[in-house]
Every structure is written in C-alpha cells, then in structure tokens.
Amino acid sequence: MEDNQTPSEQPKATPVMDVQPPRPQAPVSEPTSAPIVPDSSAPSEVSSEQVVEAPAEEAPATENDNVTDSADAPAPATAEPAAATPLVATPAAHQAHKAPVMAIVTALIVAIALAVVAVYAYMAQQNKDDKSTTTTTQQTTSKATVQDVDGTTKAIDQSLNQVNDSTDFDTNSLSDSSLSL
Amino acid sequence: MKSRIKIALSTGLLMPLFVVAPVLAVDGTDTTQTTTNTTTTEQTTDDKKTDAQKQAELIARLEKRKAELKTKLTAVEQKRLQTKCKGGQGSVKSLQAKINGTETSRNQVYTNLLDRLNNLQSKLDAKGANTAELKTEITTLQTKIAAFKTDLATYKQTVSDLAIMDCVADPTGFKATLEDARTQLKTVRDDGVAIKTYVNDTIKPTLTKIRATLDTTKTEESTKPTTTTGNN
Numbered sequence: 001m002e003d004n005q006t007p008s009e010q011p012k013a014t015p016v017m018d019v020q021p022p023r024p025q026a027p028v029s030e031p032t033s034a035p036i037v038p039d040s041s042a043p044s045e046v047s048s049e050q051v052v053e054a055p056a057e058e059a060p061a062t063e064n065d066n067v068t069d070s071a072d073a074p075a076p077a078t079a080e081p082a083a084a085t086p087l088v089a090t091p092a093a094h095q096a097h098k099a100p101v102m103a104i105v106t107a108l109i110v111a112i113a114l115a116v117v118a119v120y121a122y123m124a125q126q127n128k129d130d131k132s133t134t135t136t137t138q139q140t141t142s143k144a145t146v147q148d149v150d151g152t153t154k155a156i157d158q159s160l161n162q163v164n165d166s167t168d169f170d171t172n173s174l175s176d177s178s179l180s181l
Numbered sequence: 182m183k184s185r186i187k188i189a190l191s192t193g194l195l196m197p198l199f200v201v202a203p204v205l206a207v208d209g210t211d212t213t214q215t216t217t218n219t220t221t222t223e224q225t226t227d228d229k230k231t232d233a234q235k236q237a238e239l240i241a242r243l244e245k246r247k248a249e250l251k252t253k254l255t256a257v258e259q260k261r262l263q264t265k266c267k268g269g270q271g272s273v274k275s276l277q278a279k280i281n282g283t284e285t286s287r288n289q290v291y292t293n294l295l296d297r298l299n300n301l302q303s304k305l306d307a308k309g310a311n312t313a314e315l316k317t318e319i320t321t322l323q324t325k326i327a328a329f330k331t332d333l334a335t336y337k338q339t340v341s342d343l344a345i346m347d348c349v350a351d352p353t354g355f356k357a358t359l360e361d362a363r364t365q366l367k368t369v370r371d372d373g374v375a376i377k378t379y380v381n382d383t384i385k386p387t388l389t390k391i392r393a394t395l396d397t398t399k400t401e402e403s404t405k406p407t408t409t410t411g412n413n
Binding site: 142143148149152156160162173180 | 184262265269272276279287290293301366367374380384388389391392396
C-alpha cells in the first residue's frame with residue numbers, strides 16, 4: 001500500500017500517517033544498510049495500522065471519496081444485507097405474532113397449574129385439620145377411675161333432684177276447680 | 182415493548198385470581214350448602230304453615246277429640262261451659278308459660294344426664310371395663326327421654342289448643358280437649374317418674390357394680406408392684 005504512494009500524495013496523507021512516510025524515502029536517498037533495521041519494523045507498524053484502521057474506514061466510507069479502493073469495497077458489502085432484509089422479514093414478523101400467543105398459552109398453563117396446586121394444598125390442609133381434631137378428641141378420652149364413677153353418680157343425683165314431677169306436672173293444674181269451671 | 186409490558190401486567194394481576202378463586206370456590210361450597218339446608222328447614226317448619234292451615238289442623242284435632250269423647254255433654258253442661266270457659270282459658274294460658282319453663286329445664290337436665298353417662302362409658306371403655314350392660318341401659322334411658330319429649334310436645338299442643346280455641350262456639354270441643362290434656366298430663370308425669378325410677382333403680386346399681394370392679398382392679402394393680410419389690 002505504501003509502495004503505490006507517490007511523493008506528491010505524501011502531504012495529503014500526513015495527517016493520517018505522520019511517522020511512516022519519511023521512512024520509505026530513506027532507502028531511496030541513502031541506500032545504506034543501517035536504515036534497513038528500522039525498515040523491518042516499519043512494515044509491522046503499517047500492518048498494525050491497517051488492521052486498526054480497517055473498521056474505521058468502513059464508517060466514513062460514504063463521506064470520503066478520496067480513500068483508496070480498499071475503502072470503497074465495504075460499501076457494496078453493507079448494501080447486500082440491506083437488500084436481503086425484506087426476504088427474512090416475513091418469518092420474523094410471523095415469529096413476532098407467535099410470541100404473544102406463546103406467552104398467553106404459557107401463562108394459562110402456569111395459571112391452571114397454580115390453581116390445581118392451590119386447591120390441592122387447601123384440601124390437604126383441611127384433611128390435616130380434621131385428623132388433628134380427631135386425634136385431640138381421642139387424646140381427651142382418659143381412662144376411668146373410681147373417682148369418675150363417684151363423680152358421675154353424684155352429678156346424676158344432683159340432676160335428678162332438680163326435677164320434681166309432682167310440681168312440674170301437677171294434675172290439679174287442669175282440674176275444674178283450678179280452671180274455675 | 183409496550184404490549185409486552187401490558188401482557189406482563191395483566192398476567193401478574195390475573196395470576197393471584199387463578200390461585201385464590203378456586204380455593205374460595207371450594208371453601209364456599211360447604212357454607213352455601215349449610216346455609217341452604219338451614220333455610221329450607223326453617224321454611225318447612227314455620228313459613229309453610231299459614232294461618233288457614235293452622236286453623237284447619239286445629240279443627241281436625243278438635244273433631245278427633247270430640248269423636249274420642251266417651252260421655253256426651255248435656256245441654257246444661259254445655260251452657261255452663263259456655264259461660265265459664267273464657268275464664269278457664271286465662272288460667273290455661275298461664276299454665277302454658279309454666280310448661281315452657283319446665284320443658285327447657287327438663288331438656289337441660291336430661292341432656293346433662295346422658296352426656297355424663299356417655300362420657301363415663303367412654304372412659305370405662307378406655308380402661309377396659311365391661312360396659313355392655315351400661316350401654317344397653319343408656320340406650321333404654323335415651324328411649325325413655327325421647328318418649329318424654331314426644332309426650333310433652335303433644336301435651337303442649339293440646340294445652341295450646343285449649344287456650345286458643347273458640348270455647349263458646351264449641352263447648353263440646355273444649356271439654357274433649359280438656360279431657361285429652363288431663364290424660365296427656367298424666368302420661369308426661371308418668372314418663373318423668375319412669376326416667377327417675379330407671380336411673381335410680383337400674384343405672385345407679387350398674388354404676389355401683391362397675392365401681393366395685395374398678396376398685397378390685399386398682400387393688401390388684403397396687404399389690405403387684407409390692408410383690409415384685411419383695412422378690413427383688
């Protein structure tokens with residue numbers, strides 16, 4: 001790339017290549033072997049700059065028409081994907097339409113699963129409560145003792161002493177005399 | 182992007198409904214059924230009987246009692262009743278209040294009695310005592326108490342008829358109802374006496390026998406550890 005450049009083009013390129021242009025000229029004016037050593041390092045610098053500058057040239061490609069052929073090359077390359085976009089757009093749009101449907105179906109499945117789990121958990125909890133109630137009732141039934149029998153007999157006596165059939169159901173209450181008949 | 186946010190928001194709002202709604206639906210089923218059953222029972226007892234129906238039933242009962250009346254009233258007796266029955270109905274109304282009070286207290290006493298006996302029987306079963314005889318006696322007592330309640334309800338109905346009927350227009354019906362009430366009063370009284378007698382003469386001796394069994398078992402249990410200690 002540097003070999004193709006003429007001395008007249010050098011001032012234009014100075015802002016970009018501020019160090020490299022004087023080095024190729026050195027072998028031409030002084031054919032000594034001493035500058036050869038930096039010359040070996042020069043191509044490496046150039047190559048490194050090309051690698052770095054390559055992406056930068058793609059972006060301003062449309063702005064600078066004075067750039068070399070290599071800079072013009074990426075322009076058609078970017079145009080090709082733009083032309084191909086409409087061809088791919090139909091399945092993409094189809095996918096875009098499918099996405100909400102899939103989301104709704106997924107949400108429904110999750111909702112049904114949650115409902116089933118909630119009902120199952122509720123029923124299981126209720127069964128557990130019933131079992132615990134039964135267990136508690138069974139635990140309260142203790143074994144009878146003599147005191148229990150005595151207590152029951154005493155309570156029965158007290159209950160029966162509360163009622164008096166003679167006064168509660170007095171046959172005189174419906175007699176002719178009591179009704180003034 | 183906005184539509185996705187909408188979907189996410191709506192899903193987030195609806196998701197708790199899917200969790201809570203089924204649980205509430207399952208929980209509400211039993212409550213609704215209970216409420217419906219209670220309402221239906223109340224309707225069958227109270228609302229279904231209109232005044233006309235009640236009057237028709239009263240007339241039917243009066244006719245039945247008049248048919249069962251053995252001695253027919255003379256014209257003099259009818260006139261005497263027609264002049265005095267209104268005052269008698271006032272006394273019957275005060276008797277109604279007394280019957281209601283007696284019914285409440287009797288129900289409490291008999292319910293308490295059965296609860297205590299059933300509780301003791303459960304404890305005796307847990308102890309391993311022989312409660313077959315006590316179980317049979319409790320069942321018999323329950324039958325006697327049920328008969329008492331039925332007879333008392335019949336007696337209450339008859340006394341109510343006696344209080345509300347048109348005794349001036351139908352003195353024979355009043356006399357027949359009064360005779361019926363007197364018979365039922367004796368029946369209810371006999372039921373009460375029978376319950377008391379059964380408890381005193383049948384159930385209490387059974388309890389005494391069971392107590393003796395428990396006492397023997399307790400003595401045997403208390404002697405066993407002493408023997409074991411002596412051997413060691």
